[in-house]
Amino acid sequence: MHRVTRRQAISQSATCLAGITLLGCNRTDEVVAPVAAARTDIPLRITWVGSQDEADAIERGWSSVSEQAIAINVVVIDRSQSVPSIADLTELAKSSDLLSVPLMMVAELASSESIESLTGDAISVITSDLLPAMRSGVARYGGDTFAIPYAANLPALFFSTNRSEADLALSWKEYGDRVGADWNGKAGEPTTAGWAASMFLWRSIGSAQRWLVSRETFEPTIDDEPYVQALDQMRQTVARYETPRQTPSQIWQRLQQRELAAGITFPTSQANSEAELSAADLPSPESSSQSLASLAFSPWLNAITMSANCRQTDASKLFMDWISGGEGSESTRQMVAPYNAVRSSDASSSLTPYAQWIEKKLGSPVTLPSMQFISAGEYYAALDHAVMDCLDGKSTAAEALASAKSHWQSITKRVGVDVQLRAWRRANGMRA
Template sequence: MAPLFFVAMGLIVATGCRDSAAPAPVATKASAPAAAIQLTVLVAGDEELAEGLRLLRGEWKARSGGELSVEAITLDDLQKAEPLAGDLVIFPSRWLGALAEHSQLRPLRESLLESPELGLSDIFPAIRNGEMKYGGQTLALPLGSPPLLVFSRLDSPDQMAGSQWTPPLAGRAAAYTLLARAISYTESPQRADALFSAENMTPRIGAPPFVRALSEIKEETSAPDDATPVDFASGIQAVRSGNAVATLGWPGLLREATQPVDHPADEAAAFSPLPVAEQVYSQSQADWENQTFPQPVTLLGVEGRLVGACQSSRNAVSAFKLCQWLASGDIAVQLSSRSWGTLWFRASQARVYARWAGGQAAPDSSTPVTKVVAEALAVETPVMVPRVPAIDEYMDALAEAVRTAEPGEEAVNAALSEVAAKWEAITERLGRDGQARAYRRHLGIDVLEAE
């Protein structure tokens, strides 16, 4: 029996040794590195910004490991694209409502808005609490939005009147020139919805503030019939070269000079806020009244650029990171300052304001342009060009009337009545209920439902 016992024990020990031995390594395939994410940014109506963004592709790749594709598109392309074939889109700020109403943008996440890297509180209040929001949601980050300002000779006693006052009347600028003056004649509580009724989108363009404003513009600009209207950039050039006393514009246009300026007037011109009217039209009294506490006007949406994440993007996390990167720090300065349609939009950027102003410094005898801009953008509730679908079509109809109306109150009333009829036709074509809802969301009355 003993031999059998030892044989059995040997088998048990041998078996136990095999079971307790370390298992043989299993051959596995090496895990592939995560694929680099390629993001596509659509830049609508601003080739300068598109080119500036292309120059940042290498820096973004070094930071994130991902590729960046930049596609410049026209505003017509932006209007027709459904859905947007990109991850981010840069667009004129007045187009925010049109994109939101077609569900083209993702609302920005609270974690992004609260991140120290973004520095939301550094963004001027008029942009932070006004232009970035639509229907109660924050849908985009700013790349700069210039308030409309007066650019004038410092020795001019009356900046906005007389034969040498040069209002920009070329293209859509004519509509904004009228809007800036008419809003100053409107009571502060009614300024935000001065153009339309918030209830049903009925035009208010024939109201007394607009009649007075257009009548004054026609009286002050009795130019020959063959005179070519100037745009904002040309008006700035006229003041700098001594051919005009005052015009409207913003500092970013100083870099748009078509020829070198070498004139004493260039050193004696500066930016200032839009003038405050002595009188406003009281709706309750149906009459003109002197302002007891005059309120300045901040008008946004003439230009300005926003960047938002496309609803169609499959790379939302990366898209939000890129969005924040473009609107923050030195990158925001590098990118935003390339466009004439932007301006510094953070308090911290004022120290490098010359990047936007073409290296121009404000004359010593004037209020610093940084202070003028800061005060204009310090308001919580700016007047914004209505951010509704087809806003450019509405403004084009108004601009044409501003240019072609004959002087005199009767002719002005007739011209504005024709504008109202054209606006009604646009609203009916697009759908009155939808346009009125978009207008209320623009005003912050109605909420944009989350997708």
Template sequence: MLESFSKSCASRVGHETASPKPQGGRRRAGSVLRLGMLAWVAVCFASGCPRPAGDPIPGDKGPPQPSVHLRLLVVDDPAMAVAIDQLKGEWNAQTGSTLEVVQATKLDLASAGPPEADAVIVASSQLAELAIRSWIVPVPPTITDDRPQGGVGTGAAAREGGWAEIFPLVRAREAAWGNATLAIPFGSPVLTLYCRADLLEKLGAKPPRNWAEYQKLARLLEDRGKLGELAPPAGASWLGTMEPLGPGWAGTMLLARAAPYATHRANYSAVFQLETMEPLIDGPPFVRALEEQVEALGKSAAEHLRADPADVRRAFWAGRCGMAITWPSSAVRDVRPAPSGTTKASKAVSKEAKGEGREIRLSVAELPGSTEVYNIASQSWEPRRPEEDARVPLLGVAGRLGVVTTRCPSTDTAFRLLAWLSGQASGRAAAALSPATTLFRQSDLRFPQAWTEPEFPAALAAQYALLTQQTLSREQAMFALRLPGRGEYLAALDEAVHQAIRGQQKPLDALRQVKIRWQEITSRLGLDRQREAYRRSLGL
């Protein structure tokens, strides 16, 4: 089945990609590479252990259900939609039900009711917009209560493809709203630190544990004189580090830097005051994070202010930076030529990339943490306790969730569909083609290369998989804002980060302006409504 899925999916996406008039050999080579990657991802999943034949559909614990027709809407993820469309026959064969897959570029939030679909796969950040409008229904216990008899249903004891094997922060935080589970996860990446392992060896350095070490290492890597024979050629573009600070990402990156500073065990709410919704964005954790960011990036601001995570990833493999903040991806959308004026990346089949003719060896690490954290109650910095995690991941930077709408007359069947797509091998192969997902289950650890770019050797892909499992199992986390109006709030923060990095405003002054803008946004959208949404986003 997976072999036919691979061929058919590649044919559909390849046809769509080839529809514009080709522009020379580079465009044709890109199309061939896209087809190869689609097939490769499906084969990676096929090499994993198959789903037990005795339990093909999650939640199928009762008598057979009558045939129903389901309409699945996939929002702003064409590669994932095309891949899922190829699974309609398998779904019909196993259930007797039919499936229609449709696409939209965005949700119509101005509508009087939910989308014209039984189920929707949407960006993780949009769960708030759907939930606050009461457009979606909770996930039933038949999906979430899949603990094996005599076990607790976690770790190795969890059933493959079941709920309990999903990484804890994804199933318990991202899929939840208030005290209810409202979504089925399809993977949610966290920002990850890429390091040039060869350069770190040359400098006698290790991946940074905190942001002060990161800043120091960025400065060392920026100095070509310290890199000896590994230095890029004179005149070639070179950065000590590169961060995604383009539109839609600068504010998110600041929140990721501030997360370990702001997430104190006594600070249940780190971004807004819980009762008044007064923004805390101009407080010491965020000011320190922005000051450090300005210092770390120095004179290279222009390179960062245009980049998203995919741009940063390509720059790294092109040999243009010593560190990079991004995440791995095998997505079709990411396979495109580097911007003009940059060096070409390695061939997709190689295990190592070459930038400026030199081998690039990668190591991956979690984002830096902090042994100091700010206590809002005492208005002071405190050392973290020895047993506390120094690293605090930022959730909701991307990701995909599946939800069932209140329009659906067969909610149990719709949830079974989403759980089947999320849990069985070919469905996860479809999710891996999205640029906004990553591995999210224990069983994904067996075939991690389905989620990484082809430059990753097998051992490094396995390291990334374990790193992601560790990150998404941590005790503390912070969301990249999960409430209505998220785009407006982050756009204001983007502008402040850009102004500070360009030297147009001091970090504190820039963040004070953000506070004023956020208060205006909250007032316009409704204080009570926003407070309720924010509380729900925190699990209250």
């Protein structure tokens, strides 16, 4: 049996032959017009929000599987200092074919028509292969496909030793107690500037009945009691860590070096086979909102989008297929996104505990929407600053979240409630 590879399927879907019908002598002949060979010397223009090391790895990996030239413009962002400028990204979209941007930028880029929805058979092949949570929580916006994910940096609770059955069903309070009583502070979670808000939101999943804002009025709900309790519990636990401020990379490295007994993070490099780490669900709130959704993606999760000014649509779709897990991308993805597969055809290719854990997590299409607002970067920065103030003891949890709410209201007043409601409804799967 002849096996058609995924790359061939994408190529066949992306190529159209023009048919011209000629009539004469009571006979209909079909003449197929020749199709000009695609130009591969014109670079595919990619704006990449990330690091130069990632761009270098992509250029090396892509050149080994394709003759299509690429030119990557790297936008380096230190998330502890700032968020990407939406004005800069909107301008860069004018001279780009593809943009790899944080998820929280998709709503505004789509609303300004700087990026376009992804359609056609080639895209259908990719999206139908995405794991359910990646398709519903990242790729889709307003009922349409706007982004193709290539990573899923969901945090797990890692243990550097064999875990017990009790470890599989910890509440956040029990986790905090174990940090102090059993692990002597040798644990950690992402709490540095730029990461604190994401960790706070991950802690809030399952307890908050109203996610981020009201769907009817866009009034912020982040000062509701479940959020206050989640932040206060976070503050108490962070105070027990031997090293209160850590990034995901620092926690991951310390776990592999067996300096920590437990840690909340995701792989940021290839796992050390000798570390023998085990992965489990994050602790759960003591009181649940009964929500079916048990995961939400970080607003900083990067995904590939297509510029409205794209001049090489077919080549762009081939690149999207490759970077999201297409043939020949494995070594590059280990450099750019050493987390897990995001597509069913690549699932179970890794036997690491994290890969097995997250494959199961991504098997459900039910997710909470990310922070896809207009000016989302400003909302995120305000929340991150408030969470940091609480963790630093400068304010109580209630005071910090009240301050964040006030900042959110000011941003909404400037942007407009109706504009934000349309964006938020689209983030929730509606066409607004």
